[in-house]
Amino acid sequence: MLADALNVRVFASESEAAAACAALVAAAIREKPSLVLGLPTGRTPLNVYRELVALHRRGQVDFSRVTTFNLDEFLGLAPDDPSSYRAYMERHFFQHVNLAPERIHFFDGSAERAERECVRYDLELATAGGLDLLLLGIGPNGHVAFLEPGESLQAGSHRARLSRESRQAVASLFGDDVWKVPLAALTLGMAALIQARRVILLAFGVNKAAAVTAMVRGPITPVCPASFLQLHGNVEVWVDAEAGRGLDGSR
Template sequence: MLQIFPDTSTIAEHVSATLVAKIQSKPDAVLGLATGGTMEPIYAQFVAHAHRVNLDVSRLTSFNLDEYIGLSPDHPKSYSAYMREHLFSHLGFDTSRLHLPDGMTQDLEAHCKAYAAHIQAFGGVDLQLLGVGGNGHIGFNEPGTPFDCPCHVVELAEQTRIDNSRFFAEGLMVPRSAITMGMAEIMQAREIVLVATGEAKAQIMAEWYQQDVTERIPFTALKRHPRARIILDEAAASLLPPEARQQRMVAVG
């Protein structure tokens, strides 16, 4: 289902409310979490909302999508640090239930298998948050990744590294590889919410809308998921056909 909201603020309110409702109905839910600029206003709104309703998050389990290889959890540009800054440190999470790939692991293959098995041991993900890259990647599953691929190591596409360089200080190189939850784990989630905002995502959203399911655009796989929602702001939806934008406009207020 495609939903278009006026701006990032209304998206943050909507996704936050979705998360709160999920946790209230299932306090021991398993969440799949994403990082990046798209998620920052969502996490900020969720934290504020959770405080307002005194939400208990202590029984939640979370699995993050990915982590850069070579960055320790305390590295300021690691996704572990991102999650602490934007979410984990603000609410009463049980830290033993918060899982991220280990970018410093010595045996990458064994770690990927163990991470995938750990997700399965918890019964899989109840609600998976996703952003999308300019080339259509979700997690770090770059174009061409098989849809049945489990958690794995990926060499990041040059465009992905360019896109992510804005998060690194001048002179710091974006790592060339990462561990990512695979398309298999993502597609096994019981519910998926993908958010895309800004003009920079308009072209890939237009391609997603026009294309059949193809590994060349990884997130087209979501068209096969029974409970996947694609949530856009007006800017990200700007290149969609007029009929798509009119028929799927969501009134907020």
């Protein structure tokens, strides 16, 4: 698939994109109530979660049969640690909608053996039939999930060493102290992302512009992990004007 074939959509604002994304997720759930949904964390999806919670409260989306898989978790943090991604999801989404607890899937960052935990997670995802719809963000260095730039990418879930840039980006979860951010995380591999049946990648702000341009216009390379989405047949890249500033002719 050519890079230019990625479906790029530029929105007037982040809030407009978030509302459209939430509406798309709700429509997908109405079409398939047992949807398997891949969920990100960080700042980018916050407004999407707010919109989905609002839709649920208005009775416009029912999550009772939806299955979720989050993309990653910090290594060494228990699920109830307030800085964990599991706690983030509880605060911003899970406790506000009617997801069945047994249908929520998450890495256990406190697992004694990271490799065994990754095997467990991949098996649970395979048993669920893979991701029907995957929401993604992108880091300023081009990472997706916690697939960091490097010489190669791993296909399966794995322990990932976090880059300085990624640790700085999540420092707000740790009292704005980057030294408190774990050095590693557990993350889905590229195979799970590429095999998702539909992908919506969201990017907002000028600090994401270079990564978005590299993903869409650049070569497929592990130096920009998101560029591997060029190999996917059903990816939509939703950006605001600042994040899309390097994409002349975006639609």
